[in-house]
Amino acid sequence: MTDFDYQQLDDIIHSRIRLAIMSLLITVDEAEFTFLREKVHATDGNLGMHLKKLEDAGYVSVKKEFVKRKPASAYALTQMGRKAFELYVERLEHMIRR
């Protein structure tokens, strides 16, 4: 490939909220829903929808448990998600260098 094709940017990641989620999750082993909500500044419904999309793509895994009888969901990047994020950043850098 000689010319950079922006359409090769991963559509799943190429959204502000999902990109923020991926950027956060790359820095941690796992993070709870409430932590992501505070950092991403999204509503429960909006964040849940984007997390579901990342989960369906196999980029994010979720672990649901009860803490003090309250449900808590911990999210983590999968190996596939980590690779996709690295590729996404690599392509952005390639675009700037062009």
Add this chain to the structure above:
Amino acid sequence: MEPIDAQQELAFIRKVMADSRTAISDDGKGLIVWGTLVVAGMVTMYASFQFGYPISKTLLWAVLIGLGWVYTIFHEMQNRKTKRFSTFGGRIVGSLWLGCGVVMTIVGFLSPMTGALKPWAIIPVSSLVIGIGYLVTGVVYDDRWTRFSALGWWAGAIVMMLWPGYYLFLLFSAMMIIFQIVPGVRLYQQWRLHQTSEGR
């Protein structure tokens, strides 16, 4: 997508990652508690030697170190209940300090009993171990001051090994205040500010 957009996108990623790192930082309470306990022990030891106050050194340190461990275990249990994220770096730093604490506890209590080390040597050896802890912590959290403080701990250890004396207690106390309690207070203030900004 134009290159300018790509730059904005990368800048956004960096900002989110940097923001997440500030959330990861320690609350500094452990540094303050352990530092204060050790300074209390060191000053008491100095007064005991310098002014001839009779005290049970083993009992003194058993109480202080015991209090430190009780605090650490309690704090860790609380953290596990309320922690909303975990990091690989955090686990490394936690394990490192746990290891350093165990080593210093063993050296501090067993070497005077067994004669494995001269009693005065416990302080510079502890200083060397603490230096390792600060170096690795500084590298993991990418904090220059923490990394450089390792040099302070090692320089102090060299001075103490070359010129042993009662002043060791005061020098170690001063090092503990400069390289541990003050950074601990700084961390605690940052952590409080972060908590307030998040409305917790």
